[in-house]
Amino acid sequence: MGKDINEKPFDDGTKLKLEIFQTCFKEWFPVLVHNHETREIFIADLLAGSGTDPDGLPGSPLLIIEEICRQKERCCKQLVTYNKIVNVYLNEIDEQKTKQLRHNVQQHLVSCKDKCGYTNCPIHVHYRSKDVDKIMRNNRFRNYMSDSHRAKFIILDQYGFKHVDEEVFKSLISYPKTDFIFFIASSFVRRFAKSEVVKKYFHSHKINFDEKRPKECHRIIVDYYKTLIPSDKDYFIHGFTIKKESNYWGLVFGTSHMYGMEKFLNTCWNIDKDSGESNCNINDDFPEDSLLRWNIESNKINQIKEDIEKGILNREIKNSVEGLSLTLHLGGLPRFFQETVKKLSEEGKIQIDPPSAKLSKGKVHRMEKYSIIVK
Numbered sequence: 001m002g003k004d005i006n007e008k009p010f011d012d013g014t015k016l017k018l019e020i021f022q023t024c025f026k027e028w029f030p031v032l033v034h035n036h037e038t039r040e041i042f043i044a045d046l047l048a049g050s051g052t053d054p055d056g057l058p059g060s061p062l063l064i065i066e067e068i069c070r071q072k073e074r075c076c077k078q079l080v081t082y083n084k085i086v087n088v089y090l091n092e093i094d095e096q097k098t099k100q101l102r103h104n105v106q107q108h109l110v111s112c113k114d115k116c117g118y119t120n121c122p123i124h125v126h127y128r129s130k131d132v133d134k135i136m137r138n139n140r141f142r143n144y145m146s147d148s149h150r151a152k153f154i155i156l157d158q159y160g161f162k163h164v165d166e167e168v169f170k171s172l173i174s175y176p177k178t179d180f181i182f183f184i185a186s187s188f189v190r191r192f193a194k195s196e197v198v199k200k201y202f203h204s205h206k207i208n209f210d211e212k213r214p215k216e217c218h219r220i221i222v223d224y225y226k227t228l229i230p231s232d233k234d235y236f237i238h239g240f241t242i243k244k245e246s247n248y249w250g251l252v253f254g255t256s257h258m259y260g261m262e263k264f265l266n267t268c269w270n271i272d273k274d275s276g277e278s279n280c281n282i283n284d285d286f287p288e289d290s291l292l293r294w295n296i297e298s299n300k301i302n303q304i305k306e307d308i309e310k311g312i313l314n315r316e317i318k319n320s321v322e323g324l325s326l327t328l329h330l331g332g333l334p335r336f337f338q339e340t341v342k343k344l345s346e347e348g349k350i351q352i353d354p355p356s357a358k359l360s361k362g363k364v365h366r367m368e369k370y371s372i373i374v375k
């Protein structure tokens, strides 16, 4: 935990984490640029590091800047025409690293601006060297985050587990138009669950780790965070477990929007075709010494489809919107829902209304609204 991530070449686990940050941001950014209600886009990497590893591989802050520059053809015209701005806020407590970060980012921005026809660049980058805990508990930050005309994307790439406790998590889910992703060293929480240091940040008596299945520890932590969501709030959380040697780390993504969750799940299922949630065969879809699968469809897909089927036949799911919402909460892709509806319909167990509604397009914004009638 004490090592400096920017001093050694990024390992495979870190590269995977960065790939997920990048893809997630890449999907998120243009949607918000083209959203008519958004006047400002705020992107905060609150534990930013210096920007690269010793080989020059970009870390999260540079990936954000690179992605914005890469999308400028699509996005800057829109931003300038509609007078929108993008504020990128990069915070790193170590002043030397902040200096290095500023240097690294400026190099990218200079070459981006050189190739650009706009004199009034809509991208503003701000650098800070503050303690992230103080930032997140500061009233000015809280007020800023509470403005619903501002779309916000927060990255918290911590070393351990201390920066996202109950208070911080509850504020993150309370801010309007805010999506977030954070990293957590789940193996440490599991290993030291009974220690005072973990108990200070987590109600660890509410977290039941299965000693025989360490690979599930991140999933269990994600479930713990889900319990912190007020029961009257519809909020989507999904986690991704990253195995590094014998330890399990992970990402937690949160959004209040189905569309946001669909995009994140697409990223995860593109990486892990079996469960959309790990790089470590988390649901035992194949024996550890072989790549041959036990089942044609993975355990997770079977489980999600079973849960959807149950929900429909119990009449808890009465239409496509409710079905889609359940599917995303279960960590599944929209097509899992459509395939289940199709199957039940072919088996004569349900009827959809209107009968002409198409079941083929498994995408949130293209899905037709229809009712489901159990026969």
Ligand SMILES: C[S@@+](CC[C@H](N)C(=O)[O-])C[C@H]1O[C@@H](n2cnc3c(N)ncnc32)[C@H](O)[C@@H]1O
Pocket: 005, 006, 018, 046, 047, 048, 049, 050, 051, 052, 058, 059, 060, 061, 091, 092, 093, 094, 097, 130, 131, 132, 133, 157, 158, 159
């Ligand atoms: C895991 S690294 C971030 C790596 C970065 N995301 C990347 O991809 O290169 C975490 C960073 O947080 C910084 N940090 C540690 N404690 C902090 C605090 N309390 N407030 C702000 N930054 C902190 C560390 O110096 C370190 O550079």
